[in-house]
Amino acid sequence: MAGTYSRTTQVLVIGGGPAGYMAAIRAGQLGLKVLLVERQFLGGECLNRGCIPSKALIHASELYHRLVTEGPEIGVSAESARFDLTTAMRWKDSVVAKERQGVATLLKAAGVSVLVGEAKFTGPKSAEFRAPDGGSERIDFDSAIIATGAVPITIPGFETDGKRVINSWELLSLTQLPKSLLVLGGGVSGCELGEFMARVGVSVTIVELMPQILPGLDADLARELSKTLEKWGVGVRTATKAVQLDRSGPALALTVEGANGRETLSAETLF
Structure with missing residues (x-):
């Protein structure tokens, strides 16, 4: 969407996590014109990097663990059973993608417009939206909801490096x-x-x-x-x-x- 545009909305919601998307859905159900801006993925921390993916991986690991520890006792055996992390991660990602699409469907049903990118306030009733491709929009709104969530803290001396020390x-x-x-x-x-x-x-x-x-x-x-x-x-x-x-x-x-x-x-x- 390279270029500069402008639009108006009654409610601007910044952040597409549980607080943001639920607020947007409810406002849309009440008949308001709603625009939601999300930097990356709808669903927030729980859906994308917390509860949902961790539960998916736990489920996969439980199946593997029960097969190798309990299976032989009840007559269920698999020679050379192994846990395939690549396949498990791919399945986890598919579960997350399906749930994320569910959020998008709920927003659409409530009449909420969604933009992927970042929003920055430029005045009491205005904001600038910037898309990943560099395009921008001026957004004029009546009310705004800030639901930007949080990021992991960094403990001095224990900083993550993405390889040996990870979050x-x-x-x-x-x-x-x-x-x-x-x-x-x-x-x-x-x-x-x-x-x-x-x-x-x-x-x-x-x-x-x-x-x-x-x-x-x-x-x-x-x-x-x-x-x-x-x-x-x-x-x-x-x-x-x-x-x-x-x-x-x-x-x-x-x-x-x-x-x-x-x-x-x-x-x-x-x-």
């Missing part, structure tokens, strides 16, 4: 499984993705600063999950602080401090 976005796009993985943080994402990796044969250790994994949730639930993770071979270190990360050797060396003092944990990858 959840990068883990969900791996092309090769590491032999070992340290998970810094035992929240929902850490436990879910740690579970996925452990089920497909990666050596996983979760390091959590708080006294339990899943901080803030019921302690009994956290204890049961810890038992399950440990049954799958996941090391769970609670009340343990990550002090320093050394990247100089062939393996990452993470210095941690817990009830028994300081020690060093090593792994191929840190998440």
